[in-house]
Amino acid sequence: MIDKEEFTVIHTLHKRGYSIRAIAKIVGLDRRTVSKRLKEQELQPYKKPRYKSKLDSYKEYIDSRVQQASPDKIPSTVIFEEIKRQGYDGRIRIIQTYMSSIIPKKPKEEVVRFETKPSYQAQVDWTIIRSGKRPIYAFVMVLGFSRMAFVYFTDNMRQDTWQDCHIKAFEYFGGVPQTLLYDNLKSVVIERDKYGKNQHGFNNDFLDFAKDNFIPKLCKVYRAKTKGKVERFNLFLKRNFYVPLKSALKGSDIAITTDLLNNKIFSWLEYANTRLHDTTKQRPIDMFKEEKPLLAPFYSSVKEQKHITQANSKSFNIPALELDITYHTTISDYEKILGNNYASA
Structure with a gap:
């Protein structure tokens, strides 16, 4: 991804007759990047590629369950078991990542535990x-x-x-x-x-x-x-x-x-x-x-x-x-x- 200043330099050098190879060397960018940006009249914002996830078809259900439970929080382990019964075959980590993006986390309180012997x-x-x-x-x-x-x-x-x-x-x-x-x-x-x-x-x-x-x-x-x-x-x-x-x-x-x-x-x-x-x-x-x-x-x-x-x-x-x-x-x-x-x- 390039910034506005680099975009301006690329177009300015090109108007002055510099080749794509020369521009790439001057600004330290790949020739394909220079070529692509020269075709643009305005700097286009970078769009992160979106990859299809196994969780996509279950996100609407997860959103509804989270909303149903509000203001309480429903654990990802519960959601995992529920959507598995609906056919989900992915990992729980994907669910945890998605739920953390829609539910703000509270800081954990430090707890000191004391262990005891059996039956005590x-x-x-x-x-x-x-x-x-x-x-x-x-x-x-x-x-x-x-x-x-x-x-x-x-x-x-x-x-x-x-x-x-x-x-x-x-x-x-x-x-x-x-x-x-x-x-x-x-x-x-x-x-x-x-x-x-x-x-x-x-x-x-x-x-x-x-x-x-x-x-x-x-x-x-x-x-x-x-x-x-x-x-x-x-x-x-x-x-x-x-x-x-x-x-x-x-x-x-x-x-x-x-x-x-x-x-x-x-x-x-x-x-x-x-x-x-x-x-x-x-x-x-x-x-x-x-x-x-x-x-x-x-x-x-x-x-x-x-x-x-x-x-x-x-x-x-x-x-x-x-x-x-x-x-x-x-x-x-x-x-x-x-x-x-x-x-x-």
């Missing part, structure tokens, strides 16, 4: 799926070592619902981690440092539920992303499960309810737990084979054995086991004992 920790959270008069919440539990995840949708965050979701998660995993990490949820803690440093005032109902099974731990204050594994999965859940489903049902008569979401979530969890994890570079289901045998059985202080059937999943029975449990004065006593043997959260 799970991270637990409520995440809001839909607010308003008909709210939907997702209870999410992620095992710290394997990244195996469990999700269950509810329309409330009551203490009984909170505990019931824990039981469903323990049944799904087939056992209980030694510690569960939370932030400042009222379902867990009433007041931090109530009885001194790291001597928190836990919710009594929840502490009774936890005492025979696991040690509840709280994220450190002012420490961003301490609970990063579950928070990152919350984002993955919304982008890869909820947003595609919501956009697909947009304009239809099908209402999004907790029953609908729970009917679909367990088949999606099979995908989520068998994908290659971005951080570990392994499949959660494969790492879970090492973690599952180390999980403790769930023990209920209530003698009645519970049988819970998860929506669209198998029924799991909780064994009524009598465990030999040594009781300690405070939660911090447990943490000191386990802290000697396991990595810190």
Whole structure:
């Protein structure tokens, strides 16, 4: 491509009788370029050649899906799977490049992750799926070592619902981690440092539920992303499960309810737990084979054995086991004992 000054020089030299070969040597251009520009009365802007892409016939569909999902963002992996079913046989990289041209990227926040040994920790959270008069919440539990995840949708965050979701998660995993990490949820803690440093005032109902099974731990204050594994999965859940489903049902008569979401979530969890994890570079289901045998059985202080059937999943029975449990004065006593043997959260 030449600029306006070079274009003027070429034409001026030609009018003065210089040959194309001589002009090319003077201005340092190819003779074919000089010849082509001499045929033009005005400098024509350079047009980048446009090559046919395998994605061309699917761009209209991608544009519509992106618009449907707005203001949420639909991942390129979801689009890739959808257009593959329509006959697309290209690579996902082409889709990612095209979507990056129509969706502005936000700068990534730097996250420092803390790794834990198998069965030591799970991270637990409520995440809001839909607010308003008909709210939907997702209870999410992620095992710290394997990244195996469990999700269950509810329309409330009551203490009984909170505990019931824990039981469903323990049944799904087939056992209980030694510690569960939370932030400042009222379902867990009433007041931090109530009885001194790291001597928190836990919710009594929840502490009774936890005492025979696991040690509840709280994220450190002012420490961003301490609970990063579950928070990152919350984002993955919304982008890869909820947003595609919501956009697909947009304009239809099908209402999004907790029953609908729970009917679909367990088949999606099979995908989520068998994908290659971005951080570990392994499949959660494969790492879970090492973690599952180390999980403790769930023990209920209530003698009645519970049988819970998860929506669209198998029924799991909780064994009524009598465990030999040594009781300690405070939660911090447990943490000191386990802290000697396991990595810190």
